[in-house]
Amino acid sequence: MKRAFVGIGITVAAFVLGICTRTDAADESQPKARGVAPGQDVQWSFDKEKAGSVPAGAYPFSGTWSVKEEGDAPSSPHALCQTASATFPAIALSDKIFADLTVSTRFKPVSGSGDRAAGIIFRIQDEDNFYILRANALEDNVNIYKYVAGSRHTLNEGSAKVVSGKWQELRVEAKGNDIRGYLNGKLVVETRDDTFKAGKIGLWTKADSVTCFDDVKATAQ
Structure with missing residues (x-):
């Protein structure tokens, strides 16, 4: 024995x-993941970052992301812009983990003939698994997707006027399995899904979209 x-x-x-x-x-x-306690927030204005660089702590999954001087940026002088063509350009902004959260960003759809999209990605597990809240200036909609094993699935769609060449606000709220998407403070789309419970946050575009982002704020709930 x-x-x-x-x-x-x-x-x-x-x-x-x-x-x-x-x-x-x-x-x-x-990067080593770190949880964010309820009530705490993380913000990015990109103004202290060097033009032409990827923001400190961020890591692109695809596309070409860099800090650029944008004269009309909500917080001058810099914004973070995606300028290349890829299937789904995406970037994680840090290694911090959020469960229930609110994320907002100002965005400007600059150009794109196939798509003119701006998105927030959240509860990121890795480059192939996360949620997306996406606004599209060519389609005039704000949709919620989940990206699972490198494949995108529509969860719900909402109609809203998304203006090209103008700064607007996109915001997502996720609490438990409830997900809500807002454009300029107005609720446009909502859904429920249990696939991802927590993860990192980042930004997203599609295809040939040239899009700039500024004033990203993520708050743990």
């Missing part, structure tokens, strides 16, 4: 060691 317990002990120790080893290896390849 004693030999059996010794054998079990060795097996458990090896299993725990294996988990620790895999976790340590994962930590070396990506």
Whole structure:
């Protein structure tokens, strides 16, 4: 019997060691996630960032993202702009984790013949798994999607006038499985989904959209 317990002990120790080893290896390849306590917020104005650079702490998944001087930016002089064509250009803004949250940003659809979109991504698990709140100036709608295993699925759609070349506000609220999307303070679309409980936040566009963002604010609820 004693030999059996010794054998079990060795097996458990090896299993725990294996988990620790895999976790340590994962930590070396990506930023360490940090939770944000309810009531706390994180803000980005991009004005202290160097023009032509990716904001400190941010990491693009796809597309070309850089800080640019924008004379009409809501908080002058800088904004964060996506200027290349890709299927779904996206960027995570930091390694901080939010569960229930409110995220808002000012955005300006600059150009795009296939799409002219601006989006907030939230509860990001990785580059292939997250929620999207998207406004489109060519389609005049604000939609909620989930992006699962690299495939986009529509959760709900809402109609709203999205103006090209003008700064507007996009806001998402997520509490539990309730998700609500607002354009310029007006509720446009809402849905329920249980796929993702918590994750990072970021920004998103589509196809050939050239879009600028400013004054991002995320508050944990």
